[in-house]
Amino acid sequence: RFKRMRGFNVLHPIGWDSFGLPAENAAIKNGIPPRQWTNSNIQQMKATCERFGFSYDWRREISSCEPDYYRWNQWFFLKMLERGLAYRKLSKVNWCPQCQTVLANEQVVDGCCWRHESTAVEIREIEQWFWRITKYSDELLADMAELKEGWPERVLVMQENWIGKSRGARVQFALSEVQAAPLEVFTTRVDTIYGVSAVLLSPHHPSLSALIAGVPGSTAMSEQLDSMRRVNLKAADLATAEKVGFFTGRFGLNPFSGERVPVWVANFVLAEYGTGAVMCVPAHDQRDFEFAQKYRLPLKVVVQPLNGTVPRADQMEQAFTEHGRSVNSGPYSGLESSAAIEKMTADAEAKKFGEAETTYRLKDWGISRQRYWGTPIPVVYCKKDGVVGVPENQLPVRLPENVVLTGEGKSPLANVPDFLNTTCPKCGGPATRETDTMDTFVDSSWYFYRYTDAHNDHAPYDPANVQYWFPIDQYIGGIEHAILHLIYSRFFAKVMRDLGLIQHGEPVRRLFSQGMVQKGGRAMSKSHGNVVGADEMAQKYGCDTARMYTLFAAPPAKDLEWSEDGIEGCSRFLNKVYRLVDRHAPSLHSIDGNLSESFDIVHASAKEKLLLRKAHQTLKRVTNDFEVRWHFNSSIALIMEYYNEMQAQEPFEQDARPEVAKRLIELLVLMLAPITPHICEELWEMLGHSGGLRRISWPQFREDLAKEEQFEVVIQINGRVRGKIQVEDGLSDAETKERALNDQRIKHLVHGSAVAKIVVVPRKLVNIVLR
């Protein structure tokens, strides 16, 4: 509303992210079909939005569970399939036994489901569809430079960590006694390789069983391996779990030094990162240090601090992990760490036992869900042609209704023969449909583009519309979206750009992370069951009061423990404003309150001056609070102060011309209009205006009206306030100083002391520093 008053063409849309598990679970619990349950919720929420006057553009309303929306999810899927961005593979997945479905990596929190905080995620092997978000890892990282201005730093940091780029080298350790492919390790500190005491393998390392076969004691080792693999701790516990390992009986050869080093299995080596094998350098890695201490592996110092001495191996209490200078490192001794890394990597490449490599923590996005209430994946399986995408002209693949929902670990769609059995688009022979549905984060990854063209039935949107509106000027959302939704959306924009649909690569220019509203110390949410109904508040106090109070309670960036203490104050205030207007409206009804550009405050009465100044000073700060700072609570406080001043000057119409009196009241109403639109419409009409506030501009701030003639200057002695004087504008520093020193009380206090210095801040303060 404020931006519209400022003359902007504002697109303020609304839509319903309406697919997903909660609807399905509620349907199972209550015996209502998900669509019915979902749509009745939408009706209710829509009524609330309308009641509160949120001024959404309802012509652009969308709902992701409708075929006219989700067909475009399917369309994007097919585009990705064509381009090799969608692929299917048997993979270990996170499985939530409560949800009975797969979770994306992003949906696993502390080793548990993001919805079921106490349910540990299991690992299962299932055929899954993936989207190749990792193809964009570098770009997702690099383009964050564009977002530095408009995005909160913490969100960027979280995304950067999530992508987790690290540069290093992959180095081969040949096995010394067996005929087998060399072990490959990934390291970011190849400069420490002369300090290697062992090669450590993950318990899940693929060549492990072949490696230990035939080694004495291999049966015991297999048992030990089995138990290590079974341990399925929460990620958080994993980080603090005790380090355990055993020697495999095999040896590898350090390609740089030629040294023979033992190969160990260690529980803390991650299988899914790098190569699943690392080099163990106890002197320069804290984890290796702890492991080596426990198993008495040798410790060899190969890096020393730049301005220190070589620490004695037997006196080290922890690993020295920083960069420094190489020592005991053959031909590389004496090089600084970064130079050593560069040279050793180059040499490894030249001698073909290693190469530079960059790894990422980001993994491809698994989008298959074994549940009903989502977008069907538009693929059929044919005995002859294999995996075949559904042709575009057959979209949407409709989600069948009247399906028996079981909530058990496979998609209910597999039990719907009419859906399941189809013909192959290629050969016309019998085929079956994919029965998994898409992760609902697909729905929310591109929905905002649809707002520009919500009813297009031959494309997700007309690129020309997107060209006009995008990138989004201002996106608002909770911090919980920092990684999941906001990284998927950025990925989607890049895919759409590569499809030639859009010109830009970043969908959101400015992001505002609002605080979470809490109740009883937890985020207010349906799943916690601690939601305070907005309708009840509106019922009791009116929706303008409710709107005002939610803005007044705290700045929007802040988390807020919800309480309705204080809403009475907003209610009282709006009543006072109403009475003020009601009091003056009859006499001012037919007056033109538009002060001309040439209106000169010099000729105004004292009361006119006082109130016009207050009004325009308020206007200046309120405008800034709305536009720049987003501190709606303090803008409301300012408007209250302005009202208080008007109230204190009553009856001001006696000392103010009617057009001035009217303008003063109009300014109050206009500043409140974005906050409490309904009452302001009424007040505006009472003041004699027809046609409503719809096309009324935000009032123009006038410096000349806001300007003070007199200023209160604080007099300090040694930084403590000791007096105040009134000075007129334009008084020189010297004169201000003079006046301050002539003040009776100051004279008295300064008397007899030596003045070391006097600081004058024009129109504000004089500080007299006594020695």
Added chain:
RNA sequence: GCCCGGGUGGCGGAAUGGCAUACGCAGGGGACUUAAAAUCCUCGGACCGUAAAAGGUCGUGCGGGUUCGACUCCCGCCCCGGGCACCA
């Protein structure tokens, strides 16, 4: 462990190096009223001081620093919230 936020009256919070506690809530006192509601006026950081004033000292998580002057900037801690976490 690392990275972000945050810590101000009884409460929500204000103050972008210049009068700390604006605005509002709750509370005390008063006016109006037969009474209540509503409304209006008024007082509220702590301590010392005073018959009451006037004054004074301390005070924005703790300890230092920079500055004429610090809630604000710098350094070091503590506590709370969030994120990442055996990523080699």
